Amino acid sequence: MTKIIAISGKGGTGKTMFSTLLIKALSKKTNSILVIDADPDSNLPETLGVEVEKTVGDIREDLKKLVEENKLPPGITKQDYLEGKVYEIIVETENFDLLVMGRPEGSGCYCSVNNWLRQIIDTLAKSYEYVVIDTEAGLEHLSRRTTQNVDLMIVVTDASKRGIGTAKRIKKLANELEVKFKDIYVVANKVNEENEKIVEEYAKELGLNLIGKLPYNKEIAEYDLKGKPLFDLPDNNEVYRKVEEIVEKWII
Numbered sequence: 001m002t003k004i005i006a007i008s009g010k011g012g013t014g015k016t017m018f019s020t021l022l023i024k025a026l027s028k029k030t031n032s033i034l035v036i037d038a039d040p041d042s043n044l045p046e047t048l049g050v051e052v053e054k055t056v057g058d059i060r061e062d063l064k065k066l067v068e069e070n071k072l073p074p075g076i077t078k079q080d081y082l083e084g085k086v087y088e089i090i091v092e093t094e095n096f097d098l099l100v101m102g103r104p105e106g107s108g109c110y111c112s113v114n115n116w117l118r119q120i121i122d123t124l125a126k127s128y129e130y131v132v133i134d135t136e137a138g139l140e141h142l143s144r145r146t147t148q149n150v151d152l153m154i155v156v157t158d159a160s161k162r163g164i165g166t167a168k169r170i171k172k173l174a175n176e177l178e179v180k181f182k183d184i185y186v187v188a189n190k191v192n193e194e195n196e197k198i199v200e201e202y203a204k205e206l207g208l209n210l211i212g213k214l215p216y217n218k219e220i221a222e223y224d225l226k227g228k229p230l231f232d233l234p235d236n237n238e239v240y241r242k243v244e245e246i247v248e249k250w251i252i
Contacts, residue, residue, distance in 0.1 A: 002125055002126055002128055002129065002130070002131060003129070003130050003131070003151050003152070003251075004125065004130075004131045004133070004149065004150050004151050004152075005022070005130065005131065005132050005133065005150070005151065005152045005154065005251065006133040006135055006150045006152070006153050006154070006181075007019045007022070007132070007133065007134050007135060007154050007156060008135045008153060008154070008155050008156070008170055009155050009156035009157055009163075009166060009167075010157070010158075010163065010166050012158075013156045013157055013158050013163060013189055014156055014158075014189035014190070014214070015039075015134065015135075015156045016039070016043045016044050016047055016134055017047065017189075017220065017224075017230055018154070018156045018187060018189065018214070018243065019035075019044060019047075019132060019134040020044065020047040020048055020229075020230045020231055021230065021233070021239065021240050021243040022132060022154075022243055022246075022247065022251075023035055023048065023095075023096055023132055023231070024095075024230075024231050024233070024240065024243075025240070025243050025244045025246075025247040026096075026130055026132070026247060026251070027095035027096055028244075029247075029252060030129050030130070031094060031095055031096060032128050032129035032130065033095070033096035033097070033128060033129065033130045033131075033132060034096070034097050034098075034099065034124065034125055034127075034128040034130070034131045034132070035048070035096050035097065035098045035099070035131075035132050035134070036098075036099050036100075036101065036121070036131065036132070036133045036134070037098065037099070037100040037101060037134050038101045038133050038134060038135050038136060039101075039134055039135060039136045040057075040101070040102065040103060040136055041136075042055070042100055042101075042102060044098075044100075044134045045091075045098065045100060046227070046229065047229055047230045047231065048096075048098065048229060048230075048231045049229030049231050049232060050091050050093060050098055051091075052089075052091055052098065052100045053089070054088075054089045055089065055100040055101060055102025055103065056086065056089070056099065056100065056101045056102055056117060056121075057101060057102030057103030058089075058102055058103070059082065059085040059086065059089065060082075060113055060114075060117070061103070062085070063078060063081055063082060063085075063113065064113075066081075078112075078113070078116070079116045079120075082113070082116050082117060082120060083116075083120045086099070086117070086120050086121065086124065087124075090124075095231075097128070099121070099124075122149075133150075149180065150180070150181050150182075151181070151182045151183070152181065152182065152183050152184075152185065152250075152251065153170065153174070153181040153183070153184040153185070154184075154185045154186075154187055154211075155167035155170055155184065155185070155186050155187070156186075156187050156189055157186060157187070157188055157189065158188070158189060158190060159188050159189070159190055159191045159192070159195040159196075159198070159199050160202075161198075161202045163188075164186060164188070164199070164202045164203055164206060164208065165206065167184070167186045167206070167208050168206045168207075168208060170184070171184050171208070183209070184208070184209070185208075185209050185210075185211045185250060186203055186208045186209065186210045186211065187210075187211060187212040187213075187214065187246065188203075188210060188212070188213050188214065189214045190214065190215070190216045191213040191214060191215055192215060192216065196213060199213060200213075211246055211249070211250050212242060212243070212245075212246045213242075214239050214242055214243070215238060215239065215242075217237065217238055217239045219233065219237055220233070220237070220239060
C-alpha cells in the first residue's frame with residue numbers, strides 16, 4: 001500500500017532541506033518513491049541534484065494553447081493528452097522519480113483540467129511504495145485543497161512559538177476543510193541548547209507531536225551557499241543522521 005507524506009511549513013524554515021534528506025533516507029530502503037514538488041518556487045530539483053525540463057503547469061498551458069488554436073490531435077481527448085504528457089515529464093532516477101507541479105493556474109477556468117490532473121497523479125501514485133510531496137509554503141495547499149488523502153503531514157518549523165503555531169493552524173484548517181491526515185507531526189529546525197526546552201514546551205502546550213529537533217549545520221549552509229545538492233550530503237552528516245532516525249521511528 002502506498003504511503004503518502006506531505007511536508008509543509010512557512011518559507012525559510014528548512015522545509016525543502018528536510019524533504020530532500022527525507023527522500024535520501026527513504027531511498028536507502030527502496031527506490032519505489034514518487035517525489036512531487038508542489039511548491040511553485042520549485043527548489044526541490046536543485047537540492048536533489050535533478051534537472052527538470054517541463055512541469056505539470058507547462059503541460060496545462062500547452063493544452064490550453066492547443067485548444068485555443070484548435071490544434072489538439074484528432075482522436076485524442078484533453079484528458080488523454082494530459083495523461084500522456086504527465087508520464088513524459090516524470091524524471092526517473094535510480095533513487096526516485098520526480099514530478100514537478102510548477103506554475104499555479106493562470107487566467108481562465110482550469111477546474112476540469114485540474115480535476116483530471118489530480119486523477120492522473122492519484123493513479124500514478126498508486127504504483128509507488130512512498131509518495132513525498134514538498135508543498136508550497138504556508139497554508140495555501142490546504143485552502144486550495146491540493147493536499148488530500150495524506151497519511152503523514154510533517155510541518156517543519158523554526159524554533160519559535162510562532163513557527164510551531166503554524167502547525168497548530170494547519171491542523172485546525174485541515175479539520176475545517178475536511179482534509180484527512182492519519183497523523184500530523186512537527187519537526188523543529190535550527191534547534192540549539194538554548195531553545196531546545198522551549199521548543200518542547202511550545203509543542204506540548206499546543207498538543208503537537210514533536211518528532212525531531214534538527215540543529216544548525218555548517219555543512220548544510222556551505223552546500224546551500226555553493227549550490228551543491230543536499231541529496232549528496234555524506235551519510236555521517238549530523239542533520240541527515242537525525243532525519244534517518246525520524247524515518248526509522250515514525251515513517252517506515
